[in-house]
Amino acid sequence: MFHLQSLELLHWDYCQRVSMPLDGAIITIAGPNGSGKTTLLDAMRTLLGLECSGGRTFRTYARHANAETAWLRALVDNRPRGRQNSSRPFGSSLLYADQVTLACRIERHGGDWQRRYVMVDGVHEIEALASRPEKDWMGIEAWKRRLEAAGLTRAIGRVLALEQGQTDRLCELSPKELLRLVFEVFGDQEVLDRYDQARSHQQQLLKEVEQATHELSHTQAQLSDLANRVNSYQQYQLRLKERERLASEVVPVLQWAEGRQRTAQSLRELHRQRLFAAHDQRHMADKRAELHRLFEAQQAAKQKLLDLESERKAARAAFDAARESERPFELLAKREEELKTLAAVEADAQELTQRLESLASQQHGLRESFTRANDQSRKAQAALEAMTGQRLPPPPAEVTRFRRALDEAGITHHVLADCIDIADETWRAAAEGMLRPSRWVVVLAHSSDEGRAFSLASKERYRHYVVADAEHAPAVAPKDSLLAALKINAKVPGWMLRQLGGIRCVKDTEAGARAGGEWITPDAYYRDGRGGRSLWVEPREYQFGVSAMESRRKALEAELARYDGELTRIAKEQAEVERQLKDAQRAAQGHKAAKELSERSDEFAEGRARLPALRQARIEASTRMGALEQEHDRALTQSTRSERDYEAAQGGLKASEENVLRVQREHESRRQDLTLAAKASREARGNFPASWVQPAKLQALRDEFENAKQAEIAARHVQAELDTGVWETDPQVQERHARMSVSVLEQSTQLDDRRASNEMARIAAFNARERYIDVLRATVRRYKKNVQELGELAGVLAQAELPHLDNDDTVLAQAGLHVKFNFDGKGEVGLNDGEASGGQQVLKSLILLVGLMKDDDSPGGFVFIDEPFAHLDVRNIQLVGHFLRSTRAQYLLTTPITHNVEVFEPSEITLVTSKKSRGERWAPPIAVLARRPEKALYD
Structure with a gap:
């Protein structure tokens, strides 16, 4: 190494x-923690x-x-x-x-x-x-x-x-693990693994021999089956003849006879249908007469409606005229009452002041009410104008801004409000309420755009979900679920489909309480596992589908009409209060209401005298107008009913005419088809031999097979027997039997040879491993010697018990290396029996570690040992340093900065590290201390 x-x-x-x-035998790396x-x-x-x-x-x-x-x-x-x-x-x-x-x-x-x-x-x-x-x-x-x-x-x-701190882990290994580590370091474990591979290969060959034996038995069974297959050859030929007869004679003749019967029956049925069609055509004249009568009734109703419309306009004009005649005198009477009220308080300055303040307060309140109603009216009008030319209700500004950003980035997407419509209007309120929080969920067309879309959503502070994983709605939605009431034409999030599919539609809350689970009513009352609550949405806020536009438009128009009425009422009250306020202000400035009452007494008296007659005339005109309105409504209802009856009769007549024409076309087409079928039947009969179509022959076939379907079943049965049965179709059975006998003999001979070869290989591998056991024993003795020598250098009595090694898989698998240590004559301790001190644990591990590296024949190698001198006294440090030098290997040791200089005594090179200063990027350079050059131990 x-x-x-x-x-x-x-x-x-x-x-x-x-x-x-x-470049030294022992290098120590020292430095603070x-x-x-x-x-x-x-x-x-x-x-x-x-x-x-x-x-x-x-x-x-x-x-x-x-x-x-x-x-x-x-x-x-x-x-x-x-x-x-x-x-x-x-x-x-x-x-x-x-x-x-x-x-x-x-x-x-x-x-x-x-x-x-x-x-x-x-x-x-x-x-x-x-x-x-x-x-x-x-x-x-x-x-x-x-x-x-x-x-x-x-x-x-x-x-x-x-x-660091794991140097003593070697003594924690079990005897089996320590023995395996020794074999791995000295290269013996690889040889043992190869022996195991050879044994596995032999076992695989044994399985192949067993498989070949099984195949040989199967081949022998096939050989015995050949005799039975010869016997089945004649049965096979008989079934071939039966299949030929059924396919060429029985089935075609019976099909022709049944087809001829069906054609005759169809011709009779066609004649009966033609008679029914003629009867329906005769009743067409009655339907046309009834349609003419309904048309005249519709025209009469329309004319009556026009007459009543003229009378209603005249009555309206008479009512307006009576109202205009009554209004000046009504205002005059109201003016008299106001002057009387003002005259009653004008003498009292305090009461007049209170009246001024009351009228001013009323005027201020009416102005605020007018302003609020006017603002609401403008908002409703703006919302109504924004819907002009739109197919769907417009989205909020933040949604429009975010979608514009997605379009500019080239990200294809859609929102849920664009792809969901309400298929059943009965459940519109429920669907709108449930889907309201998810209206502006953005669904991406491509999941690869998810990152960019999230970035834009974060930048725009978009509050709604952006979804990349979406799926199409199922073709068949769960029955009675809210999903079944929707029409979805694009991908939506899967969690939404599951949620909508799990919500049951019930007619009311009582039915939902009986059913239990998750449900919703047509009035958008929703119940889930947390409880029940209303999800009602005003019609002016509907969003989904084209019908939502109409609902919004109607709601906004009704809201505008209500605001207009409210503005008109407030304007009238404002005019009256302003007039009273002006009078009170004039009274405060010296104008006397009593004086005006005195001066205009004749005018007020005349107004009081004429007002009852004018009011009665107005009431009579109103009554007349109301009666005409009711009669007009009844006439309008009658006209609508007449028009509906006429349109229904017209549609019925048109459907009847189309049905007659359709029946005529079908009759003609059917007649042509049957004519061709009859002609084809005659041609098919000419192709059969005369004896096959004789009545007696046909009756015999019916008695045997009943009909063509049964004959086809018999043919399929014969074909199934031919397809699924084991039939001998080769007449050269004897020759095949001879060839198979030779093949069986050859397989048997080859199988015997393979058995003998595999047994020889097994014996050779067994003998080879038997001889290699001596090598394993030598390896263990060598390691035992290393441990003993290192123990002597450390002043410790170390004994390794040689394991029992034999050429047996169980013995080799259970073998272990037991090492005993004796420190200071205090008795033997094992590897990890808990009786050694911390320093002794380090010494035991170092002896085991260095013993793996010690080789007298091939010195070399290097070892990293992190803090080997921890828990050691001065004497043990000297002993460890002595035997480290004696191994002729290279060691890299670490130690913290310590006052015990003995840890540096064995080092040829000492590397001193320092901590990085705060604020500095790089640590200080590493100091190097080297002894005077000496001849290295591994040279």
Whole structure:
């Protein structure tokens, strides 16, 4: 395995550009907590394709640098471990220089980071590596395979990936797990896996032999069936003859006879229909006479209506004239009453002042009422004018603005108000109330526009939903549901379809209470799981469908008429109050009402005398006009009824005439078809032999098969027997039997050969694994020796119990490596039995860890150990440092800044990290302390 010689970081975490030597046996990374010691180890793990520690990833460190690209570059040793040039660690990658450059490039791609690796001969700087073509770079899986070929196995990778505080985890492994780890590190587990694969292959071959045996048995059964198939050949021939007779004689003759009977029956039925049609045509004259009578009645009703209209206009004019004659005297009487009221208070200044204030207050209140009614009238008039030329009610301004923004952005869409109509007007109020919150939901035509549409909606503060996932309404809506009362011509949100389909339409609240569940009434009273409430919407606010325009228009027209009446009433009251106010103001200025009463007494007396007669004349004119109005309404009703009866009779006559013509056309077409059918029947009879169509022959066929349908069933039955039965159709049965016998013999011989071959392979694999068991025992003894030697170096008695290994799957699966430790003569403790102290746990794990790396024949490799001296006293630190140097491997250790300098004693190179200062972008450079050059232990 190779050694690390140097490491360079560029834009890694908070390191701007750092280079550090690693050409030593033991390198210690020291620094305060949070100064980046684990960051350096994670950099090496990332460069070696391993996972970072503590849930971190290479993306975490790359983001901290806030640069587009981060680099990790290491120079490693590639000197041969023997006399052969191919023994170089990277010889399998065709790299034969004494030094090899390993580099990792981490680049930002969109919102994520991507790492690529390169491996080149010699020493290359980052700037030179950046110019290398993209084909030289590789992904993480290819990189792991390259490093594994260089000696960095996946098991060693597990050791290198141990996180801070997990150095003692090796002693927590079970004996089975520890033995498997030993086999993986020393390469024996791969051989065992190959033996397992060979055994699986042999089992698969055994299954194939069993399958071949089953196939041979099946072939032998087929051979025995050939004799039975010979017997079925004659039955097959008989059924072929029967099928031929049915297809060529029986079925065609019976079909011809039945067709001839049907043609004769149809001709008789056609004659009967012609008689009925002649009867209907004779009744057409009566219908025309009745239509003429209804036309005359309609004209008489129209004339009467015109006469009453003239009389109604005359009565209206007489009423207006009487009213105009009465109005001056009525005003004169009202003026007399006002003067009397004013005369009663004009002598009292305080009471006059109160009357002025009362009249002024009334005038102010009437002006405010007039202003409010006028504003409402203008709003209604504006809404009515906005509906001119529109097919649907206009949307609010915010909806129009947002839809314009979508159109300008090229986003195809529609709103629910444009694609939903009310199919059943009975449920318009219910549908309008339920759909009111969803009127302006925007449905996108393409889901790819969702992001842009959301952005525009956020910018415009659009309060309604914008939906990209929509679907068409089902062809058949649930019966009695609110969805069945709607007509939907575009995609709508799926949640809305499910909601509308689940709402049941009931006639009233009592029926809904009995039914339970979710329902709604025609008056828009809605009940769901939360309770019941009214969803009533005024007709002037209807939105869905063309009928909504008419409902809105009628509601607005009625509202305008009500406002006009209210304005007229207020205007009259305003004129009267203003006149009274002027009189009161004049009285306050000295004008005397009593004087005016005295001066105009004769005029007032004459008005009182003439007013009753004029009022009676007006009442009589009003009564006359009311009577004519009622008579006009009755005449209008009669005229409408007469016109409706006439139109119904006209429609009935037209339908009867069309029916007669249709029957005539159908009769003629049917007659032609039957004529052609009769001619075809005669031609078909000529094609049959004379003996087939004799009456006696036909009767015999009917007695045998009853009709052509039964004959067809018999033919299908025969054909089904031929199709589904097992029939022998080949006359060369004997020859086929001989060939199949030879085939069975050959299969049996081949099967015996395969059984013998598979048994020989099984025995060979068993014997080979039997011999390899000795190799496994040697591996375990080697690891046992390493553990004992390392224990002696650490002053600990370490004993590994050799497991029982035998050429048996169960024995190998249950085998485990038990290791016992004796600290200070206090008795033996196991791997993880809870009897060792924290420091002893670290010592046990270090012995197990270094034992995996210790190799007297092929020294080398490197290990990351995070804070190995934790919980150790001074003596144990010295012992650990001593046996670390004795293993001839390369170690990268971390330790916090401590007063115990013994932790630095074994180090050849010490890297000192520092915390990043507050406000600074980059961390301080890493200090390097190196001992005087000595000959390295792995040279």
